[in-house]
Amino acid sequence: MAGVGAEVGAVLAALGTVRDPELDEPVTTLGFVSSCAVSPDGVAHVRLRLPTYFCAPNFAFLMVADAHDAVTAVDGVSGADVVLEDHFASDAINAGVAARAGFVASFDGQAAAELDDLRADFVRKAVMAGSDRVCRPLLAAGRTPDDLAVLTLGDAPASPDRERLRERRAELGLPSGLGDPLLVDPTTGEAVGVQALPLHLRRARITRVGAEANSSMCRGMLRERYPTRGQGQTEEHS
């Protein structure tokens, strides 16, 4: 492979930046990439799969479109052939993404709006879930909710969870610097005050529980549907 075109590893790494918007996890670790190859002419061939035939097509569309964009941007890739398999809307999604047509045009007459708002809603959920991941260890270590109200992101120990939270906040245009408040409202970006904090933490926790339970069920369904391992698939951590 060396010398000509892109490396499969680079394509796979690019796919690792594509997330299931609903689960906030990479499509690779979830097991959604059934195959990934680069042909001699530099075209990346990616096959995607989902846990069920009827998985929500709006999210499916976003993942296929994001995968197409991520793969196309890899150095040495001359073209992207990204295909969603075994889904009731495979044809519409694959054709729409290949033509860069957008969601509305791809589902003629059945969709009235693009998916930006939907995606933002779910990034806000990811911010809430991420807040729980970062704050729970602090509370376990003896911090009180009152303490959390005055902490900054930089006061939380450096960790992959903290960086993930900062990235999601940055995506939404929310304050994400180390000197910014640890807890902010995911819509307004305002710091969460002491009084609102207990409820905010409860909400953060249930948002995480919901997303992780959902992710866990999706993994179970995927395993039942496909006995083979996906490219880059990992076991869930709980």
Add this chain to the structure above:
Amino acid sequence: MYEKNGEKYFIVDSHMHFWDASPANWVAGHENYAKGWIECFHAYQSLGPPETHWSLEHFQKYSEQDLMKDVFDDGYVDVAVFQPTYLKEWYSEGFNTTERNGALSENHPGKFIVNTRFDPRDGDAGLKDLERNVHRWGSTGVKLYTAEWKDGSRGWTLKDPEAYRYLARAQELGIKNVHVHKGPTIWPLDKDAFDVSDVDHAATDFPELNFIVEHVGLPRIEDFCFMATQEPNVYAGLSVVIGGLMHARPKFFAKVMGELLFWVGEDKMTFGSDYGIWEPKWQIEGFVDWDYPGDEFSDYPRVTTATKKKILGLNAAKLYDIPVPEELRLPAEAGAPAAKDDAQLVEDGAQV
């Protein structure tokens, strides 16, 4: 009735089906959908214990005898509530219609409650169908699928004026319980079909109706819970929660149950097996034996025998006016099943 360690549990299965998804019932040209749908359901069954799995052929169409054995003889259920799902675009005679359920129920008096359905996009004709079904089958509940695609429509919401017209008429006809499916989306909706804010509006404007959100809005359980705490007439239907998580994902099951008990409360949660996806037997046995697995769940509400009795039957019995034998009721100090004033949590906080 289920008995364990001297405790007796009255069981209402508040969400179950009698479907026909066999190839003979597939609409020509739409076979892929019909096949994909039932195979998707079948994959859900795989989340239950292996010894309870069925062959796909059996799963596509089970008999009346199978159902009676699985649900009542082996499954401990006292009363079961049929929830219809039409899907006539793919299944010639429908997947699981009011008529199909109703015909079975007539062979077994006292065992079933036959719910019907409506779709506000059906206009005046749909109102007549609703009236006919209520009179013919004695329905006191409906099952609604707001995400269902129809003639180019991308689904509907309970906030729609047409939906209000149907809800008002349903109430006049004696419907008390509105089961709303907030679960897997199947059509290309550009909005989030799991969105539960429409239930919020309808529940406020129809305080005499009870709204049971089936599958607790999974995967948007947080949205459901925030809403449910503010609406005294909103309930959590546990179909899929117990079947899909208790065996396959016990740790997540514990967390989801803990959250529901915290936000919604034990008086407002109802068991539903989702039969034929899962048999009730293992779900009931497992739930009666269940407790949080370890200390890390210590800040969730505790689970008592009374909690389980309410969830497995007494709450739904209250919603459907099902008589419960004296010895299966709860002592007064255990709190009232299906009590509407239980949900004060966020409301109180928000008003401060």
